[in-house]
Amino acid sequence: MCPSCEPEPAANGNGHANGASNGTNGSSNGSNSHPGFTAVQTKSNPHPHRANPYQPVGDFLSNVSNFKIIESTLREGEQFANAFFDTEKKIEIAKALDDFGVDYIELTSPAASEQSRADCEAICKLGLKAKILTHIRCHMDDARIAVQTGVDGVDVVIGTSSYLMEHSHGKDMTYITNTAIEVINYVKSHNIEIRFSSEDSFRSNLVDLLSIYSTVDKIGVNRVGIADTVGCASPRQVYDLIRTLRGVVSCDIETHFHNDTGCAIANAYCALEAGATHIDTSVLGIGERNGITPLGGLMARMIVADRDYVMGKYKLHKLKDIEELVAQAVEVNIPFNNPVTGFCSFTHKSGVHAKAILNNPTTYEIINPADFGLSRYVHFASRITGWNAIKSRANQLGVEMTDEQYKECTAKIKLLADIRPITVDDTDSIIRDFQRNLKLGRDHTTRPE
Amino acid sequence: MCPSCEPEPAANGNGHANGASNGTNGSSNGSNSHPGFTAVQTKSNPHPHRANPYQPVGDFLSNVSNFKIIESTLREGEQFANAFFDTEKKIEIAKALDDFGVDYIELTSPAASEQSRADCEAICKLGLKAKILTHIRCHMDDARIAVQTGVDGVDVVIGTSSYLMEHSHGKDMTYITNTAIEVINYVKSHNIEIRFSSEDSFRSNLVDLLSIYSTVDKIGVNRVGIADTVGCASPRQVYDLIRTLRGVVSCDIETHFHNDTGCAIANAYCALEAGATHIDTSVLGIGERNGITPLGGLMARMIVADRDYVMGKYKLHKLKDIEELVAQAVEVNIPFNNPVTGFCSFTHKSGVHAKAILNNPTTYEIINPADFGLSRYVHFASRITGWNAIKSRANQLGVEMTDEQYKECTAKIKLLADIRPITVDDTDSIIRDFQRNLKLGRDHTTRPE
Numbered sequence: 001m002c003p004s005c006e007p008e009p010a011a012n013g014n015g016h017a018n019g020a021s022n023g024t025n026g027s028s029n030g031s032n033s034h035p036g037f038t039a040v041q042t043k044s045n046p047h048p049h050r051a052n053p054y055q056p057v058g059d060f061l062s063n064v065s066n067f068k069i070i071e072s073t074l075r076e077g078e079q080f081a082n083a084f085f086d087t088e089k090k091i092e093i094a095k096a097l098d099d100f101g102v103d104y105i106e107l108t109s110p111a112a113s114e115q116s117r118a119d120c121e122a123i124c125k126l127g128l129k130a131k132i133l134t135h136i137r138c139h140m141d142d143a144r145i146a147v148q149t150g151v152d153g154v155d156v157v158i159g160t161s162s163y164l165m166e167h168s169h170g171k172d173m174t175y176i177t178n179t180a181i182e183v184i185n186y187v188k189s190h191n192i193e194i195r196f197s198s199e200d201s202f203r204s205n206l207v208d209l210l211s212i213y214s215t216v217d218k219i220g221v222n223r224v225g226i227a228d229t230v231g232c233a234s235p236r237q238v239y240d241l242i243r244t245l246r247g248v249v250s251c252d253i254e255t256h257f258h259n260d261t262g263c264a265i266a267n268a269y270c271a272l273e274a275g276a277t278h279i280d281t282s283v284l285g286i287g288e289r290n291g292i293t294p295l296g297g298l299m300a301r302m303i304v305a306d307r308d309y310v311m312g313k314y315k316l317h318k319l320k321d322i323e324e325l326v327a328q329a330v331e332v333n334i335p336f337n338n339p340v341t342g343f344c345s346f347t348h349k350s351g352v353h354a355k356a357i358l359n360n361p362t363t364y365e366i367i368n369p370a371d372f373g374l375s376r377y378v379h380f381a382s383r384i385t386g387w388n389a390i391k392s393r394a395n396q397l398g399v400e401m402t403d404e405q406y407k408e409c410t411a412k413i414k415l416l417a418d419i420r421p422i423t424v425d426d427t428d429s430i431i432r433d434f435q436r437n438l439k440l441g442r443d444h445t446t447r448p449e
Numbered sequence: 450m451c452p453s454c455e456p457e458p459a460a461n462g463n464g465h466a467n468g469a470s471n472g473t474n475g476s477s478n479g480s481n482s483h484p485g486f487t488a489v490q491t492k493s494n495p496h497p498h499r500a501n502p503y504q505p506v507g508d509f510l511s512n513v514s515n516f517k518i519i520e521s522t523l524r525e526g527e528q529f530a531n532a533f534f535d536t537e538k539k540i541e542i543a544k545a546l547d548d549f550g551v552d553y554i555e556l557t558s559p560a561a562s563e564q565s566r567a568d569c570e571a572i573c574k575l576g577l578k579a580k581i582l583t584h585i586r587c588h589m590d591d592a593r594i595a596v597q598t599g600v601d602g603v604d605v606v607i608g609t610s611s612y613l614m615e616h617s618h619g620k621d622m623t624y625i626t627n628t629a630i631e632v633i634n635y636v637k638s639h640n641i642e643i644r645f646s647s648e649d650s651f652r653s654n655l656v657d658l659l660s661i662y663s664t665v666d667k668i669g670v671n672r673v674g675i676a677d678t679v680g681c682a683s684p685r686q687v688y689d690l691i692r693t694l695r696g697v698v699s700c701d702i703e704t705h706f707h708n709d710t711g712c713a714i715a716n717a718y719c720a721l722e723a724g725a726t727h728i729d730t731s732v733l734g735i736g737e738r739n740g741i742t743p744l745g746g747l748m749a750r751m752i753v754a755d756r757d758y759v760m761g762k763y764k765l766h767k768l769k770d771i772e773e774l775v776a777q778a779v780e781v782n783i784p785f786n787n788p789v790t791g792f793c794s795f796t797h798k799s800g801v802h803a804k805a806i807l808n809n810p811t812t813y814e815i816i817n818p819a820d821f822g823l824s825r826y827v828h829f830a831s832r833i834t835g836w837n838a839i840k841s842r843a844n845q846l847g848v849e850m851t852d853e854q855y856k857e858c859t860a861k862i863k864l865l866a867d868i869r870p871i872t873v874d875d876t877d878s879i880i881r882d883f884q885r886n887l888k889l890g891r892d893h894t895t896r897p898e
C-alpha cells in the first residue's frame with residue numbers, strides 16, 4: 001500500500017557510497033568518534049527497475065503530484081524565538097532556497113520595521129527564479145507599503161476565529177470582508193499576485209470562512225489560504241475542510257500548518273490530497289513556538305508519494321547544506337531525529353534489520369538516502385546485532401570464515417556488548433582475534449578481554 | 450473545529466508561573482543567557498470555564514478518548530543508533546515510565562542476548578503497575594525463552610510484506626500462519642497475554658493480512674498489531690486499513706508507526722480514530738533510524754483531543770524529566786522543536802501574537818503549558834515586536850506611560866533591533882532611559898545609544 005523507491009539512475013551504480021558522510025553527526029567508516037557505525041555497500045541493486053505494486057491510487061482532487069512550495073523561512077522563520085537575520089544572511093538564505101527550487105519565497109512584512117522594508121526591496125532586486133512574496137496584515141497601510149517594494153505577490157492575513165476576533169483585532173466579519181475587498185482590489189490594481197488567508201482557520205466558523213472565501217474568489221484573488229495557526233488540526237479535519245473549500249472556490253488553495261501537536265507534515269500531505277495547491281514551509285520548520293511544516297520533512301513525505309515529481313523539481317542534495325545554513329544562523333542543532341538529515345535517519349541496528357538491509361535496502365528504507373546525497377549505515381557493535389552484520393564487517397576487513405564461525409564470533413561480540421557500549425575498534429579486534437585464534441588452532445571459545 | 454484548552458484547576462490561579470523554567474534552554478526572567486525572553490503573567494484567565502464549541506465529534510469507532518500506551522523505549526528505543534542501557538538505567542527508565550502512567554512497558558527480546566534476558570527478569574520482579582511485555586520473533590525458540598522471564602505478555606512479530614518475505618526471513622504466508630498458531634497457542638497455555646503483529650503492514654498484501662489476523666483472532670490472541678515498519682504510511686491510509694481491520698477482528702488493535710516521513714504522531718491519531726486501541730511510543734521517539742511515535746508528541750496530540758482523559762491518566766508534569774533522563778542516557782539533545790518541551794514551544798514573538806497572548810493565551814496556544822508544569826514566554830526584544838509586548842514589559846519594570854509613549858518607545862527598540870540581536874537588558878535600558886528622559890523633559894526622539 002506504499003510506494004517503494006524508484007529505480008536508481010544508471011550512472012550512480014547502486015548509489016550508496018561507502019564511507020560518505022551521513023548527517024551532521026555522521027561518521028566516516030570505522031571512525032572512533034562515532035563508535036559502532038559503518039557505511040555499507042549493499043550486494044544487490046536496492047532499487048530494481050520494476051513496476052511498483054504499492055503506488056497509491058490518486059484521485060481528481062489530489063495535488064500530491066503537482067504541489068508548490070511557499071518557503072517562509074524569511075517570514076515565519078523570523079518569528080522563531082532564536083531568529084535574527086541580517087540583510088546578508090537573508091540574501092544568502094534566499095539564494096539557497098531559490099537554487100533548491102522552491103516556487104515562492106515569503107518575506108517579513110515591510111511594515112514590521114524599516115530594515116524589513118529595505119531587505120524586502122533588496123531581495124526583490126536579486127532577480128531570483130522564485131517569486132517573492134511578502135506577508136501583511138489585512139490593512140491598507142500595510143498594503144500600500146508592500147506594493148512599493150517590488151514583490152511579485154502579497155500574502156494578506158486576518159484572524160477569523162472567535163478567539164482572535166474577540167482578543168486580538170476586535171473586528172467582526174463584516175469589517176473583515178470589507179477590508180479584504182479593499183486591500184485585494186488595491187493590490188490587484190498594481191498587477192501583483194494576491195492571496196487572502198484566514199488565521200486560525202480550524203477554530204473559525206465554517207460558514208463565515210466559506211462565505212468570505214467565496215467572496216474574495218469572485219473578485220479575483222489568486223489564492224486563498226487555510227492556516228492552522230495554533231497547530232490544533234488533525235489530518236482528517238484538514239482533508240475535510242480543504243475538500244469542502246475546493247468545491248467553493250476556483251482559485252488556488254494555500255495551506256499553513258503549525259506543529260504544536262506534531263501533525264504539520266501529515267496535515268500538509270492530507271491538504272494536497274484534498275486539493276490544496278501550495279504548502280507553506282520553513283527550513284527545519286522554524287517559526288512561532290515550535291514552528292511549521294519543515295521543508296526537509298515535506299520532501300521526505302512527498303518523495304515517497306511521487307519521486308519523479310520531487311526529483312525533477314528540487315535539488316534534494318542541497319537540503320543538508322540549507323538546513324545547516326539556517327541552523328547556524330539561528331543557533332540551533334539539527335535535531336537527532338530530523339527527517340532525512342538527522343544523524344541516524346538511515347542507520348540500521350537490530351540484527352533482523354541489518355540482515356535484510358544487507359540483502360536489499362528497500363526492506364527497511366522507504367527513502368533512498370542517495371537521492372539526498374547521503375549514505376546508509378549499519379550499526380553492528382551492539383548486543384542486538386546479528387551474524388549477518390558481523391559477516392559483512394568481517395568481509396570489509398578481509399576476514400573470511402564459515403557461517404558457523406561468524407555466528408560464534410558474533411556471540412563473543414554480543415557478550416562484550418552486554419557489559420558496556422562497544423566501538424567499531426572493539427568489534428574489529430574481536431573479529432581479528434577470533435580469526436587469529438582459528439588459524440593458530442586455539443580454543444575459539446575464549447572470552448574476549 | 451478544534452477543542453480549546455479546558456478550564457484551569459482553581460487552586461492554580463491562572464496557572465502560569467512567572468519566571469519558571471521552560472524547557473532545557475528555557476530562561477528565567479530577565480536572564481542575560483537567553484536574551485529577549487521573559488515569562489509572562491497574563492491578565493485574564495486563559496482557560497475560562499465555558500463549554501467548548503470546537504470539540505470534535507467522535508464516532509463509535511474512535512478510541513481517541515480511550516487509548517492505551519505501549520511504551521517501547523526499552524525495546525524499540527534500544528534499537529536507536531546511540532542507545533546502550535545497562536541494567537540500572539533500564540530499571541530507572543522503567544520506574545519513571547511506570548510512575549508517568551503508561552499502560553505497558555515493552556522490553557528487548559530475551560533471546561537477543563544473555564543480559565537482555567537477565568534485565569527482562571529483573572524488570573518483571575520490580576512489581577510495577579504497568580504490564581511488562583517482551584518483543585520476540587515469531588519462532589518457538591524465542592517464545593520458550595520469553596515465557597520463562599515472568600513477563601505479563603509477549604509481542605510476536607513477523608514480516609509479511611513481499612520485501613521482507615523475499616529478502617529477510619524467506620518464509621511464505623502458509624509457514625507464517627502455521628508458526629503463528631503454534632507460538633500463540635504455546636504462549637496462551639502459559640496464561641500470558643499475546644499480541645500477533647505483521648511487520649511492514651502497509652506494504653503487505655491486504656488479503657494476506659486480513660486472513661492471518663482473522664485466523665489469530667479466532668484462536669484467541671489478545672491484540673493484533675499493525676506496524677508501519679518503514680514509515681511510509683499516510684494518515685488516510687492508516688485510517689482506511691485500521692477501519693477495515695476493525696471490522697474483521699474483535700480483539701484489541703495495537704499500532705506502531707515509524708517517523709521516516711514525519712507522520713508518526715498523526716498516524717497514531719488516525720489509527721485511534723479508526724478503532725485502534727493501543728499506540729506504541731518511545732521517549733523522544735527513539736528507535737531504528739529516526740524512530741517512532743514519541744511519547745511526548747502523542748501527549749501533545751491527545752491532550753488537545755481529550756484533556757480530561759489524558760490529565761486523569763498520565764503525570765504530564767513528569768514528561769520533561771523523563772525526556773531528559775532518556776536524552777542523557779542516549780547522549781542526544783532534546784530537539785529545539787520538540788513538542789511541548791522544546792525550548793520555544795510556548796514562546797511568542799511577533800507583535801500580533803504577543804498582543805493577543807497577553808490578552809488571552811488561548812488565542813495562540815492550543816496546549817496550556819501549565820498542564821505540563823511549564824510556562825509561556827513572550828519574546829519582546831526583536832524588530833517584529835509590538836507596543837503591547839513592550840507595555841507589558843514596562844509594567845513588569847514598574848514603568849507607567851501613556852499608550853502613545855509606549856508606541857514611541859517601541860519604535861526606538863525596533864530601531865536598535867533592526868541593527869543587531871538585542872537582549873532583555875537592551876530593551877529594559879531603552880524603556881528606562883525613555884522614561885527618565887520623559888521625566889527630565891528631554892527630547893524623547895533621541896536615538897538609543
